[in-house]
Amino acid sequence: MNLSNDKVIEMYNQMLKIRKFEEKAMELFAEGQIPGFVHLYIGEEAVATGACANLLEDDYITSTHRGHGHILAKGGNLKEMMAELYGKETGYCKGKGGSMHIADATKGILGANGIVGAGHNLAVGAGITAQYKGRDQVCICFFGDASTNQSTFHEALNLASVWKLPVVFVCENNLYGISMSQARHQAIQDVSDRAVAYNIPGVTVDGNDVFAVYEASNEAVKRARSGQGPTLIECKTYRHRGHFEGDPTVYRPDEELAEWLKKDPVKRLEKHMLDNKIITSEKLEALQKDVDKQIAEAVEFASNSPYPSLESAVEDIYTDMVEEVRVR
Amino acid sequence: MRTMTYGEAIREGMRIKMKEDANVFIMGEDVGAFGGCFGVTAGLYEEFGEKRVKDTPISEGAIIGGAVGAAATGLRPIAELMFIDFLTVGMDQIVNQAAKMRYMFGGKITVPMVVRLPAGGGVQAAAQHSQSLEAWLTHVPGLKVVYPSTPQDALGLMLTAIEDDNPVMYIEHKAMYAMKGEVEDTVAPIPFGVADIKREGADVTVIAYGKMLHEALKAAEELAKEGIEVEVIDPRTLYPLDQETIFKSVEKTNKVVVATEETKRGGYGGEIAAIIAEKAFDYLDAPIVRVGALDTPIPFTACLENYVLPNTVDIINAVKSIVVVANNPI
Numbered sequence: 168m169n170l171s172n173d174k175v176i177e178m179y180n181q182m183l184k185i186r187k188f189e190e191k192a193m194e195l196f197a198e199g200q201i202p203g204f205v206h207l208y209i210g211e212e213a214v215a216t217g218a219c220a221n222l223l224e225d226d227y228i229t230s231t232h233r234g235h236g237h238i239l240a241k242g243g244n245l246k247e248m249m250a251e252l253y254g255k256e257t258g259y260c261k262g263k264g265g266s267m268h269i270a271d272a273t274k275g276i277l278g279a280n281g282i283v284g285a286g287h288n289l290a291v292g293a294g295i296t297a298q299y300k301g302r303d304q305v306c307i308c309f310f311g312d313a314s315t316n317q318s319t320f321h322e323a324l325n326l327a328s329v330w331k332l333p334v335v336f337v338c339e340n341n342l343y344g345i346s347m348s349q350a351r352h353q354a355i356q357d358v359s360d361r362a363v364a365y366n367i368p369g370v371t372v373d374g375n376d377v378f379a380v381y382e383a384s385n386e387a388v389k390r391a392r393s394g395q396g397p398t399l400i401e402c403k404t405y406r407h408r409g410h411f412e413g414d415p416t417v418y419r420p421d422e423e424l425a426e427w428l429k430k431d432p433v434k435r436l437e438k439h440m441l442d443n444k445i446i447t448s449e450k451l452e453a454l455q456k457d458v459d460k461q462i463a464e465a466v467e468f469a470s471n472s473p474y475p476s477l478e479s480a481v482e483d484i485y486t487d488m489v490e491e492v493r494v495r
Numbered sequence: 496m497r498t499m500t501y502g503e504a505i506r507e508g509m510r511i512k513m514k515e516d517a518n519v520f521i522m523g524e525d526v527g528a529f530g531g532c533f534g535v536t537a538g539l540y541e542e543f544g545e546k547r548v549k550d551t552p553i554s555e556g557a558i559i560g561g562a563v564g565a566a567a568t569g570l571r572p573i574a575e576l577m578f579i580d581f582l583t584v585g586m587d588q589i590v591n592q593a594a595k596m597r598y599m600f601g602g603k604i605t606v607p608m609v610v611r612l613p614a615g616g617g618v619q620a621a622a623q624h625s626q627s628l629e630a631w632l633t634h635v636p637g638l639k640v641v642y643p644s645t646p647q648d649a650l651g652l653m654l655t656a657i658e659d660d661n662p663v664m665y666i667e668h669k670a671m672y673a674m675k676g677e678v679e680d681t682v683a684p685i686p687f688g689v690a691d692i693k694r695e696g697a698d699v700t701v702i703a704y705g706k707m708l709h710e711a712l713k714a715a716e717e718l719a720k721e722g723i724e725v726e727v728i729d730p731r732t733l734y735p736l737d738q739e740t741i742f743k744s745v746e747k748t749n750k751v752v753v754a755t756e757e758t759k760r761g762g763y764g765g766e767i768a769a770i771i772a773e774k775a776f777d778y779l780d781a782p783i784v785r786v787g788a789l790d791t792p793i794p795f796t797a798c799l800e801n802y803v804l805p806n807t808v809d810i811i812n813a814v815k816s817i818v819v820v821a822n823n824p825i
Contacts, residue, residue, distance in 0.1 A: 291560065
């Protein structure tokens, strides 16, 4: 696939933004600045980036509990994201959602989701809207390997395939469902095998190769836009961190992590760009500094923002009925 | 005035909104040419076509979840479940998705959808097709729960449900689909949170909805013969609940019976009773009495089902228990 140098650099920039955002979140969580549960996307950046690089602003995505990468790749704003992780009023969800529930309707981001497997059917719904309105929008549904054991996965793929909905199902097979290795949670090696049951294309790609993800998604998005229905793409990848920050990862061997660290998708693309003279090392350094600056600004914005007022606790439950809820 | 069945009124409400707003559509099992499990959508497929009356696979998670996703992206779906009992297989989509999205996302996503839920017993459908599960839904912030009991209310509340920008759980009693009633010629939405006094009376307040509303009206008729005047209040919407109308009635009658078809334990009738006890205790001259089903699954055979479900006689007995207490203090 021929991609312009600018497009490659843009994708690298995106991956780096995710990486550095996550590294900062990791640090802030360890310092106690960020409360709650944090599930980091480090190691999987090529999936969200390669897939979302095919989307337009009015396309949709559904995400997961490990959602920061998807949201950034779909155009999410660093400052509002960081502020939400802090639980601040200026965050994406005004402090009501936190890490697992970031959404941005204006960018077609239908939300990270704390329920494993819940995004599948929401993506079907977005596909219904696109088809109903006769628009050529698509929805990319991101999910993990373990969620393909949920009934929702099968219900969604079944309905999307029989109605030929414009949904691209992108499985991030990071080899674990929390502590359960794939071999222990399903009797298949390739999640894409499951496409057969729905008579849709199923492909497996190297999820740490942003070009492979881009290419597979490109074809799937084209299919979806042209009314040919859904595709299941499996991206084999690995999370460098535990399921959540604080997870001691006793369930996986250190050697396995070491092997995957060698396949780091960000370093891999960096090497590719330098080897192929897509970018000079000076420009690369400048770009990295710029991302650092953006992250620092996001942290500053978040830490300087106020917490929400207590009155706001009863707002946004309904589009109306605020005062009714306020009464204890 | 015209006469309509409860089922026809529900359909008419959907039909009016579908004609008004191209974003309104129906999805569910056998809602198309088959006309729906109870015939409620009959004719809509012919009138609006398959794009707007969508037959789905038997897949409640996809029906409700698909409706949530469609609502969040600009449509106004009406999802039909064949039986409220099937909530169990689509419950995450309602409780963790539809009800929570707006709040979790800081008000930035709107989920305007209606889920139609045929509930209740009395048709020998046994334990998995006869339940009254409204309390599961009223317990969840983010949902509105309506339960019309007459054709007029079914029509007016359906219009409001579809117009509402929030997820609305629209509960229908399946034994009432063929029940006829008068409907105003001028069609108007009925606002949520406005109860209806279905019968006025000074001696005791009976709060009831669904099929129990009609049992309560029958009980009131019988009790009137004995000189006991029952005020029958139909809340019409369970959340929001019109507490003021209830309190005013209790202020007048000083006695309350809450009659619902649910198994009593953990039911919404208990919530209504608790609200009255908490906020209108001073008006009460007698304990609040709840009438409900026995705490059993709903049995199949008629003699057992009739034994388990509450009826007119239970309401009469409940009323007499407190009217007697009040009039003949020991």
